[in-house]
Amino acid sequence: MSSLSIIIPTLNEEKCLGLTLWSLNLLKPSPMEIIVVDGGSEDDTINIAENYDITLITSPTKGRAFQMNDGAKLAKGDYLCFVHADTLVPHDLVTIIEKTLHNEDIAGGGFISLMKGSKNTRWGTSLHNYLKTYYAPFLFRPYLFFFKGLRLLFGDQVIFCRRSDFWQCGGFDANLPIMEDADLCLRLVAYGRICLLNRVVESSDRRVAKLGSLKANIIYLWIGILWGLGVSADYLKKFYAEIR
Template sequence: MERLSIIIPTLNEEAWLLGTLRTVQALNPPAWDVVVVDGGSTDTTTTIAHGAGITVVQTSTAGRAIQMNEGARRASGTLLCFLHADTRIPTDLVSVARGALADDSIACAGFVSLMRSDGKTRWLISTLNLLKTHGAPLLFRPHLFLRGFRLLFGDQVMITRRDTFWSVGGFNESLPLLEDGDLCFKLLKRGRIKLIRRVVFSSDRRVRQWGTCKAVVMYLSIGILWGLGMPPGRMKRFYEDIR
């Protein structure tokens, strides 16, 4: 039976990490192992992880791609699950992941992500993000869409096989943004990208910081610029790092 490792990249996530770790520890069946990969937090993030009995790995450089690759090296499962520190997962995630990847034609799978805080769901933003999964490939890369390309982002809890992940070189550590979408491109060489019809919940911290109107413009702009081929390094200036 496939063993699922959960990898959580962190940087100053004290406000969110404990809640996420509680959902991880409530999994039934449990994950094979859980690795928090910290990029140099100056708050209590690592203390929280240690206190929860979670393995913590430190990287000398902060960067989501760098941290997730290091976590993949340290994890020992046959399946790799990349989880953001502010995302809540269902208790049956392990079974759902095994079921999704039981099909050898699937190279990667991810969930429907809803942005939520204080019991309130941001339906407009969540719907736009869901439409992006199918709509962006269909509009900008229709030939790849027909081959099974779907655009997943990190808040959708991406899951892939360990050997498949490393066969395409893992995450591109030179990318400051959209390393998840880039991975989907690479994994398409190994099989289809699947959207699991189950929900995970991510924090709406960026929407609260920006406001709904700015968030809509930001997310649409990034999607369009991605479709037009703008390098992620240039897009980074539009995407603030909010904790």
């Protein structure tokens, strides 16, 4: 039996959630459980989730980090995998993660994120996101990059780790409205390497489609630089509006 718990934070995700849950229910082998943690959706998200064989809870506090921690508290699996509601994963996700974490030198990992829409594949943005996994820790945390195996992963890369390590390092920082995923990597690396697997997940291009490629990539780059320099996440959130 699988030891993987999949956790999905949601907030007004009626456009994407159905396809994501449908694809997760086709995984072979199946995960131990799929937990959807809603942050107070006002659209049809809850009704969509209830149509699938998943565990659905409502978080008392809206916020991705808070919601993912709530899901992790409920999870029974030895391994945790955090999937955004607009992301599609490989059919053998469970096997990939369990095989990777069988290596005790690895504390966690993620996938190459390919940003796609109904009409476009955002190759440039996807390439930048791939490179950012490496250049961000190289520039801002070189010691951890070279000697500890740090890679900075972001939510659309489907972060996974051991449940024990997740709680030992404190889980997601619920006080962070943004960059909670990169922050987790910084603390998780104390328990082993963070790896980027040579497998692809597909994420919605809705932010790039709304803002335009140039503006979106400038915002991504600007946020990354300021975060690396220690600027507070509350300030950075001003540049990262919610887009559904």
